[in-house]
Amino acid sequence: MNIRHLEYFVTLAEELHFRRSAERIGITQAPLSLAIQALEADLGARLFDRTRRTVSLTEAGVALLDDARAIIARVEHAKESVWETVSGEVGRLRVGFTNASTLLPIFPHLIHAYRTQRPRVKIELHDLSSSRQIEGIGQRELDVGLLRLPDGPQPPDIVFEPLTEEPLLLAMHARHRLAQAKSIRIIDLRDEPFIAYPRGVALFSQILALCAKRGFEPNVVQETEQMSTTIGLAATGLGVSLVPATLQVIAFPGVVFRKLNDKDAMTRIYVAHRYGDANARARQFTELALALDRRVLSN
Template identity: 70%
Template sequence: MHVRHLEYFVVLAEELHFRRSAERLGITQAPLSLAIQALETELGARLFHRTSRTVALTEAGFSLMNDARHILARIDLAKENVWQTVSGQVGRLRLGFTNASSLSPLFPRLIHAYRTQRPNVQIGLHELSSSQQIEQLDARELDVGLLRLPLSTPLPSNLVFTPLLEEPLLLAMHAAHPLTKATSIRLADLRGEPFIAYPRQAGVAVHEQTVALCAKRGFEPYVVQEAQQASTLIGLTATGLGIALVPATLKAIAIPGVVFRELDDDDTKTTLYIAHRHGDVNSRVQQFVELALALR
């Protein structure tokens, strides 16, 4: 059964006039008559009583009318659903983010703006390390990631990494630490200082960057305590147990007794990236990335 035949049937059933129906459909009367005849042949029933002056629905025509309208309405709905999916109006977006990136002012603005623009898109938020996000993006388990580039994890060639935010690495320390009185602090001054850091195996890019920056200056951080979460890292710094190098966004964790200072080194900066698969045709991904770049 052709959809076009059903469309012609419904219009003729509403107009009960071949010329008016043909004009409404934008065709001549001949293809309209042929379509109705083909539909009647397929169904094995007459749908209209025809005379030279009148057209009227048969009992079979009345029976088909409601079904035809329902079928056409479902087809229109299916078209609309497909359009909304393709245009990014509905569906699901799986977003990965690091613990530290969620504290950036950009993060809540981005999520709120996207939810406002795409209220029918379900956003799945997944807190993961940078290395874990890269693995899941490559495995198509995530759509977009907010991460920092790890040094130990190979970057798959099918992923695109676009810089979103560059910020300094800050020295977090207890307010009574002697370095709080220094007019200038360089990373080399931290040699021998007790560090509080993320676990090496956690795949946190900032930790890898800290180790690399210290190695560039000829020493290895003396880690006395590890912490999984950014808030724990800052909280332990408040005890005076050690110092920590953290992205500037962690200043949002305001804990009494903790002081943040910038380092006077040109290379002690870290970059937050937005990552996705190259050539991903998912319009929700494209829209999210475009919005992130517009808000940065």
């Protein structure tokens, strides 16, 4: 049974006139007649009684009409559902993010803007380390991620689009010996106890690389996964920490933040997604993130 034949049948059932039906469909009468004959042959029943003057539905035609309309409606609904999914209007978007990325100015704007533009898309947010996000994107557990690049080669099937870059600051107790220094460089931290993120966390890998470039390895006395905890521990005087500049918003009594006089003391957030992914929602989220980032930079 051909869906087009059903559409022709419904039109003829409504018009009960071959010429008007053909004009409404945009064809001539001959292919309309052939389509009705083919449908009758498929069903094994006459659908119309035809005379030279009139066309009327048979009992079989009346029985088919409601079902034909329902079938056509279901097919149209299926087409619309597929289009909405392919166009990114509906579905699910699984977004990974690092704990610190929530403090970036772009983060709340990005999530709010996407939800506003795609209200029928269910967005799922997952607080994960950068490495875990990369793994999740590769295994199709996530669609897109906001992350920092870990050391070493990255999977070739994942695209990393650079977003906002920010300086690393030194967080320390207000009475630390460097708190009043006019200029602080990473080399000045050679003998300092460090509060750091666990090994394998992308930001700590970057800090290790910065220190190694200057000939030393940081003396880590305490590891913590939460950046807010890092600031709290710095307030105790336990050690110093290198943190993204956005952490300054955590106003912790007894903690000061100081700039580093090192041009490479920077860290960048990337938006990551699978290479060649047909997921329109991930593509739209990425494009929105890049557009908002450019807007933030221009301001």
